[in-house]
Amino acid sequence: MLSIALSKGRILEETLPLLKAAGIVAAEDPETSRKLIIPTSRADVRLIIVRATDVPTYVQYGAADLGIAGGDILTEHGGNGLYQPLDLKIARCRLMVAVRKDFAYEQAVQSGARLRVATKYLQTAREHFAAKGVHVDLIKLYGSMELAPLTGLADAIVDLVSTGNTLKANNLVAVEEIAEISARLIVNQAAFKLKRDVIPPLLDDLRRAVK
Numbered sequence: 001m002l003s004i005a006l007s008k009g010r011i012l013e014e015t016l017p018l019l020k021a022a023g024i025v026a027a028e029d030p031e032t033s034r035k036l037i038i039p040t041s042r043a044d045v046r047l048i049i050v051r052a053t054d055v056p057t058y059v060q061y062g063a064a065d066l067g068i069a070g071g072d073i074l075t076e077h078g079g080n081g082l083y084q085p086l087d088l089k090i091a092r093c094r095l096m097v098a099v100r101k102d103f104a105y106e107q108a109v110q111s112g113a114r115l116r117v118a119t120k121y122l123q124t125a126r127e128h129f130a131a132k133g134v135h136v137d138l139i140k141l142y143g144s145m146e147l148a149p150l151t152g153l154a155d156a157i158v159d160l161v162s163t164g165n166t167l168k169a170n171n172l173v174a175v176e177e178i179a180e181i182s183a184r185l186i187v188n189q190a191a192f193k194l195k196r197d198v199i200p201p202l203l204d205d206l207r208r209a210v211k
């Protein structure tokens, strides 16, 4: 049995067509089903529905053989125990620094000001600002980062930007790109070695589907 860990939302929406092209169709719509383990058209493959940030953890410990996770989440996780053999080129977006329209970010950086930055991505943000030599106090948030500069919680945020509509609707502007992000297929290292008969062919099918 092969278990594939997936999260609901953008990744699921864009992954289902790829899985279908690889011959794997969910028996129920994972978006609306309350089931957390969903069988597929292949008797030896099941989907495990977890929170996006938990996907690498399930795969790392082998509770799932494979998973699909955003590059943002993989960088935060650190990638221990995982292979990342395939960029699926889905759920594409950019990890950006954003501030209120009226906040002079460049000026603050150049004057050596200490910035308060709110983000879900502590590790990535810490590395980014350290590399730039900018002093920051990082504030961990779990969602709605856009609210932080509007309420005075932070000067800046580090968040994912896709269309830019959310920033715009909240009078924020992106001032710096940290990374381009897309979702990747991850594989448990032990499973990759033990399940040689099933994982590499599935990888080939998915690679073709991505193309």
Ligand code: AMP
Binding pocket: 010, 070, 091, 092, 093, 159, 160, 161, 162, 163, 164, 165, 166, 167
């Ligand atoms: P947008 O308004 O299209 O720029 O989308 C921004 C909002 O969607 C922010 O709250 C982001 O955290 C979230 N977001 C954008 N792209 C992604 C993605 N690929 N995966 C998860 N969340 C995303």
